[in-house]
Amino acid sequence: MTIAELVREAALEQVGYSADECLKCNVCNTVCPVARVTDLFPGPKYVGPQAARFRMGHTLPAQAKGLPRLASPDRTVDWCSGCGCCTAACPAGVKVAEMNSQSRARMKAGKLPKLRDWGLGQTDLVGTVGVLFRPIANWALANRPIRRLLHITFGIHHSAPFPKFSRGTYQSAWKRRQKRLQKQFGITAEPGPGAAVVYFHGCSVNYYEPEVAEAMIAVLARNGYEVIVPPQVCCGLPLISNGIYGEARAHAHKNLEILAGYARRGYKILGTSSSCIHTIKAEYREMLDIHDDEATVVANATWDICEFLLDLHDQGKLDTGFGPLPQDLPYHAPCQLRSHGIGLPAMDLFALVPGLRARDIDHDCCGIAGTYGMKKEKYGIAMAVGAPLFEKVRASGATEAACDSETCRWQIQGATGVRTRHPVEILLAAYRAADAADAAEAARR
Amino acid sequence: MPGADVVVVGAGLSGLTAALAAADSGARVQVLARGNAGTHWGSGGIDIAAPSGAATPRAGLEALAAVPGHPYAALSGEVEPALNWIRGILAAEGLTFEGTLDSPLQPAPTSIGGTRPVAILPTAQAAGARPWVSGERLIVCGVAGFKDFWPDAIAASLSRPGVWGGGSRPDGVVAVSVELPGLAARHNLSAVELARRFDDKAWRADAIERIATAVEGAAAGHAPGQGPGRVALPAILGLNDHPAIFDELRRRLPLEPFELPLVPPSVPGMRLYFALRAALIRRGGRVRIGEMIDHVECDGARVTAVATAAAARTSTVRTGALILATGGIAGGGIVADDAGHLEEVVLGLPVEAPPVEAWLSADAFDPEGHPLESAGIRTDADLRPVDRSGKPIYSNARVVGSLLAGGRLRDRCRDGVAVASGRRAAR
Numbered sequence: 001m002t003i004a005e006l007v008r009e010a011a012l013e014q015v016g017y018s019a020d021e022c023l024k025c026n027v028c029n030t031v032c033p034v035a036r037v038t039d040l041f042p043g044p045k046y047v048g049p050q051a052a053r054f055r056m057g058h059t060l061p062a063q064a065k066g067l068p069r070l071a072s073p074d075r076t077v078d079w080c081s082g083c084g085c086c087t088a089a090c091p092a093g094v095k096v097a098e099m100n101s102q103s104r105a106r107m108k109a110g111k112l113p114k115l116r117d118w119g120l121g122q123t124d125l126v127g128t129v130g131v132l133f134r135p136i137a138n139w140a141l142a143n144r145p146i147r148r149l150l151h152i153t154f155g156i157h158h159s160a161p162f163p164k165f166s167r168g169t170y171q172s173a174w175k176r177r178q179k180r181l182q183k184q185f186g187i188t189a190e191p192g193p194g195a196a197v198v199y200f201h202g203c204s205v206n207y208y209e210p211e212v213a214e215a216m217i218a219v220l221a222r223n224g225y226e227v228i229v230p231p232q233v234c235c236g237l238p239l240i241s242n243g244i245y246g247e248a249r250a251h252a253h254k255n256l257e258i259l260a261g262y263a264r265r266g267y268k269i270l271g272t273s274s275s276c277i278h279t280i281k282a283e284y285r286e287m288l289d290i291h292d293d294e295a296t297v298v299a300n301a302t303w304d305i306c307e308f309l310l311d312l313h314d315q316g317k318l319d320t321g322f323g324p325l326p327q328d329l330p331y332h333a334p335c336q337l338r339s340h341g342i343g344l345p346a347m348d349l350f351a352l353v354p355g356l357r358a359r360d361i362d363h364d365c366c367g368i369a370g371t372y373g374m375k376k377e378k379y380g381i382a383m384a385v386g387a388p389l390f391e392k393v394r395a396s397g398a399t400e401a402a403c404d405s406e407t408c409r410w411q412i413q414g415a416t417g418v419r420t421r422h423p424v425e426i427l428l429a430a431y432r433a434a435d436a437a438d439a440a441e442a443a444r445r
Numbered sequence: 446m447p448g449a450d451v452v453v454v455g456a457g458l459s460g461l462t463a464a465l466a467a468a469d470s471g472a473r474v475q476v477l478a479r480g481n482a483g484t485h486w487g488s489g490g491i492d493i494a495a496p497s498g499a500a501t502p503r504a505g506l507e508a509l510a511a512v513p514g515h516p517y518a519a520l521s522g523e524v525e526p527a528l529n530w531i532r533g534i535l536a537a538e539g540l541t542f543e544g545t546l547d548s549p550l551q552p553a554p555t556s557i558g559g560t561r562p563v564a565i566l567p568t569a570q571a572a573g574a575r576p577w578v579s580g581e582r583l584i585v586c587g588v589a590g591f592k593d594f595w596p597d598a599i600a601a602s603l604s605r606p607g608v609w610g611g612g613s614r615p616d617g618v619v620a621v622s623v624e625l626p627g628l629a630a631r632h633n634l635s636a637v638e639l640a641r642r643f644d645d646k647a648w649r650a651d652a653i654e655r656i657a658t659a660v661e662g663a664a665a666g667h668a669p670g671q672g673p674g675r676v677a678l679p680a681i682l683g684l685n686d687h688p689a690i691f692d693e694l695r696r697r698l699p700l701e702p703f704e705l706p707l708v709p710p711s712v713p714g715m716r717l718y719f720a721l722r723a724a725l726i727r728r729g730g731r732v733r734i735g736e737m738i739d740h741v742e743c744d745g746a747r748v749t750a751v752a753t754a755a756a757a758r759t760s761t762v763r764t765g766a767l768i769l770a771t772g773g774i775a776g777g778g779i780v781a782d783d784a785g786h787l788e789e790v791v792l793g794l795p796v797e798a799p800p801v802e803a804w805l806s807a808d809a810f811d812p813e814g815h816p817l818e819s820a821g822i823r824t825d826a827d828l829r830p831v832d833r834s835g836k837p838i839y840s841n842a843r844v845v846g847s848l849l850a851g852g853r854l855r856d857r858c859r860d861g862v863a864v865a866s867g868r869r870a871a872r
Binding site: 026087092340362 | 758
């Protein structure tokens with residue numbers, strides 16, 4: 001194999017090698033939301049493809065290892081929020097954001113992560129403890145002096161948006177529900193793949209937003225689907241974002257093992273978090289380099305809920321009996337949704353709801369980027385990145401907004417005070433509006 | 446699968462023009478583009494035609510229309526209406542142009558100290574292409590620390606009479622450099638970062654004052670206001686608030702300012718992109734950037750859907766028509782391999798091109814350019830791609846812009862071809 005062939009082959013599957021396609025045209029720098037608001041980050045081109053040539057020793061395939069392994073020449077890569085705007089705008093197909101995430105991980109490899117960064121990646125631990133000590137935890141997170149203390153000691157910004165822990169985990173609520181159903185109806189067998197879908201709920205639903213799960217289950221029930229909720233762990237994205245790849249891989253393998261069993265039997269795996277779902281669809285393979293059969297079969301079976309519903313609609317199978325929702329609804333498409341490459345399925349679904357005036361805010365990033373905006377040194381950047389979005393949401397005068405990713409919802413709601421919901425909650429409200437209209441009609445007769 | 450009446454692949458000038466024309470006729474339009482390129486790499490102007498010897502764009506257009514195989518052979522009548530129409534749309538978005546098809550092609554200075562023949566320019570660049578009268582000086586004003594614009598080198602080069610190609614030229618070119626506020630911490634200062642700072646009202650008040658002081662110093666000797674002379678600045682005068690910024694600067698300076706477009710990323714090009722995109726969204730169109738076409742679905746000779754690569758699968762948009770605005774070799778619409786095969790990337794259309802031995806001129810900087818530049822897709826008069834026998838391959842696919850066969854860079858006709866073909870394809 002010639003070097004050229006080696007390089008070409010590597011470029012097809014390795015993020016780092018896409019740097020070879022970079023023309024240095026600077027388009028990525030023009031779309032970077034972080035570079036737009038701070039001088040601390042020189043822009044994705046400089047820390048990405050431009051710096052990549054100095055790191056090539058790390059990305060060469062196994063055959064060519066032995067070349068010098070050089071440290072990242074530019075440590076400002078840590079200011080990258082990972083939003084992915086650069087990758088989308090690149091005319092040459094360079095995976096800039098992915099490159100930056102991998103360089104951050106390499107920069108941090110072999111060192112103990114900052115306690116704060118490690119902690120932000122421990123969504124299951126934080127969630128479990130928080131739910132267990134719910135009243136105290138919720139009180140503490142809303143308490144100014146304690147938040148100040150967290151700010152100083154751990155570096156979690158005192159004003160960063162945090163949701164309230166829910167009463168018990170969604171996993172335990174689901175198990176109780178299954179037991180109740182078994183007792184009532186004696187059903188023990190899982191419904192088959194034609195009649196049910198598997199739900200990857202992610203941490204936000206498990207510990208903070210069970211109402212999103214309820215909405216999704218109700219919307220799917222309306223369309224003839226039951227839901228199976230298998231045991232699962234955090235998808236690992238918060239760990240990937242904080243450069244802790246080793247632990248993220250362990251999460252990935254756990255989830256893949258569980259989900260592959262379902263995927264192989266023909267189940268679709270759905271999620272309400274566009275970020276967790278993108279992690280399973282793309283990042284397990286692309287970022288964590290897991291290229292086994294499990295990763296592929298699971299990725300192929302995994303769908304974002306709105307993507308799935310729109311696909312049902314395309315087949316003429318979606319119940320479009322939505323009732324009127326006469327309201328303004330500013331919608332923000334999260335960065336992670338853009339990385340799915342599926343357009344804006346939520347907007348297409350909103351168009352089916354009579355009276356609903358949904359409007360795409362058309363802003364690049366809300367700023368939070370998962371855990372980025374929660375960090376004391378990055379909070380100001382995150383708020384500045386999202387500022388035009390917050391202004392538009394406020395100016396809309398709407399009482400509700402919609403967004404597919406949880407941390408973006410918390411960010412928008414925290415900054416604007418406007419209740420921000422998952423699209424599936426809006427769709428459920430539209431179904432209920434139809435029910436209410438039917439009931440009123442029946443009462444009149 | 447969302448549906449559209451028209452899918453346009455590519456978000457450069459030709460793609461967005463086609464999308465706008467389709468949206469204007471009431472169609473539901475989706476633009477799918479791999480990234481930003483054409484607009485962000487260009488000068489933000491609309492070059493119609495400037496083959497050597499032409500005195501005006503109209504003369505150039507007529508000359509090119511007579512060249513067999515040139516895109517203008519079929520489109521020359523479409524250029525003026527398309528230009529007027531797109532200028533109306535851009536003006537409504539706050540982006541105005543000066544000059545017409547009958548304005549003289551003048552040598553306007555460039556940011557590497559050369560000149561280029563132009564007639565139609567964004568308002569902020571227009572003063573660069575006006576004929577020079579006796580006694581007029583050119584002050585090239587740079588920004589300290591900004592590596593994409595070297596006023597001393599530009600002034601030195603523009604001081605050589607030969608650069609102006611025998612046309613009128615300033616009586617003396619001088620350079621000044623201005624320290625703008627708060628830039629010391631920035632290591633990689635780009636035009637976009639400077640433009641964003643100009644968007645900030647408080648910052649630019651200070652910046653404009655500093656520019657004015659420097660220009661007044663350099664212009665000393667001439668009575669202010671009567672100002673024989675002009676000031677060339679790098680094209681950094683704002684992205685979102687550009688018209689107001691240019692107006693403030695023009696009113697404050699003793700001499701007339703104009704912008705010189707820079708190496709990418711081009712701020713004037715981004716303004717053009719933003720204006721076109723905003724106009725399209727206002728008309729209900731959608732723009733998706735970051736989408737690679739995976740395949741196109743057909744029913745016989747009819748394109749029925751376009752599938753883009755998505756995470757773990759493809760994402761499909763059903764469509765009534767397809768417009769390819771993917772650019773030529775530079776834009777990525779055509780790729781070449783080492784063996785001399787050229788491939789059109791979306792539909793695999795036959796590419797018309799010179800034989801591989803004749804792709805390139807021996808001199809890399811040959812003023813005639815390289816024969817390969819003319820590579821592209823041959824179409825019928827309705828811009829439908831045709832096979833070797835001249836028969837349309839698809840009934841509802843059109844090709845626009847630089848992907849069309851027959852254009853050459855030396856003709857400076859890319860923008861005119863883009864708007865004329867874009868508008869025509871959507872009809």
